[in-house]
Amino acid sequence: MEMILSKNWSVKDQRKIDVAMKNGAYASLEKIFKMSPEQVTEEVKLSGLRGRGGAGFATGMKWTFVPKETTRPIYLINNLDESEPGTFKDRAIVEKDPHMMIEGMIIAAYAIKSHTAYIYIRGEYHKQWEIIEEALKEAAKKGFLGKNILGSGFDLNIYQHRGAGAYICGEETALLSSLEGGRGYPRIKPPFPAIAGAWGCPTIVNNTETLTNLPFILNNGAAAFKKFGTEKSPGTKLISASGHINRPGVYEIEMGLPIRTFLEEHLGGVWKGQKLKGVVPGGSSFAPLTAEEAYQTNLDFESCAAAETSLGSGGFYVMDETTCMVRLLQFTAKFYEHESCGQCTPCREGTGWVSQIVRRIESGHGRERDLALLNDVCKNMMNGRTICVFADALAMPVLGFLKKFGNEFEEHIKLGRCPHSVSLRGLRA
């Protein structure tokens, strides 16, 4: 079946606006300008599109939270911070078909009545920044951006705002702090950004992939979109696949695809003829699945949730049977220790402790009581004890690794060393 987001990814020069337009880019604009913003929002609501940034929140619904009678400017933000280990799909959108993303932003801005939109792009994506600058220039030249777009009376400017290396800036309120020129500190919600976001004004933050789905929905209608995927997770999903597989890369799959099919048919199976040990399906912030669980789980929000993990941002990575899960968790914990913004004590201290304890276990100096300790520290980090859910994003994988691969942790402690044949002993993270 022809997919939604990647259908033109193999077209030569698809980044150029003339080529993209031959393949339908910006066609939806004529259509939306004949509709009211409310009608556009309604169509997106009907499509059942859910946010692709990690939480899966209903997109059309989120847009309706912007106060109707506001006299203040409304802002749209395209969240292109993409920094979660395992996730590299938004980058593919930019590299392969940036105009589809820009068109999506125009649709969203029109629906929420925003005249200024920002793309918050992670600092490391410099090449991608340049691609977008070029695409924005082209779009403006054709009259798709700027004043009175296609004679509709609708004005929109899009600017890029470059981050500078901080994972936390992907969290929407931290993003706003960073946009405003400060440290990337998350803010307490409520108020939600839709009510009081950038500069205290109503602001909608959407993920890049979410926005890129909009041209298809407006061109073809909600019903066509719902033909893809499952009832509660309609559409497709970009999955960035890495780890111990034969064909890493970014794949657009229909929601609901069994992990087994994805692994065997798309990814060419586990590398080196090895057996599967486990999978993290949605990025480092979520629990892993054992091989057995993975083979019974599908790639959609509900199926992943039922398996006590999440489809998250689609950062799918695979571990073969030789992987030391303690070592993998050590790398995961190191990431969160490094990226905590430090505002809340349970998070700042907790991420450090977790990292320290896991490192201790991995190096063979773990103690019997360390597993209970890890459990306690994680429970203290979770469930609303902190300003944002970053702390949960470490606690969840830790608890998941302990629950599913606890025997490996116990083995390390009992043996006083790592039982896996690690050729790089002594080279720690």
Next chain:
Amino acid sequence: MAFEFTKENLQKFEETLKRYPQKRAALLPALWLVQEQQGWVSKESMEYLAKLLDLTPAFVYETATFYTMYNLKPIGRHHIQVCNSVCCSLRGSQETVATLKKKLEIEVGESTSDGRFHLSTVECLGSCGTAPMMQINDDYYEDLNEEKIDKILEKLK
């Protein structure tokens, strides 16, 4: 050393001001401009930005130090940043780090004595599918092996 934007960069700075409803928001782009101009962000340049943006030097300093990509001291011309995060670790990033340390004869966090290279390890760069990988200044180098690393280092003078 006193800092001032070049005429061209001052113009770029004024352009960015127009993008935001408040001046302060131009701080991140302005810090990027400083780094583009002199390779790092000095104390003097922060004081300069504070004046331009009507901020206190302390505020500029707080923002600049929060973000890992602003260099607060001069570093080697070619900043090698090897991803040593979760997914790259599954595909041998530690070997890449070890190879680079050996070849450059420096530790992570150091610059070579000729000022040519600086070596860091960083967290996920959004390139996990082409691991192991590194970023040198603005460019990504992916699917690394020792032979490739040799060729890359050779080219960077």
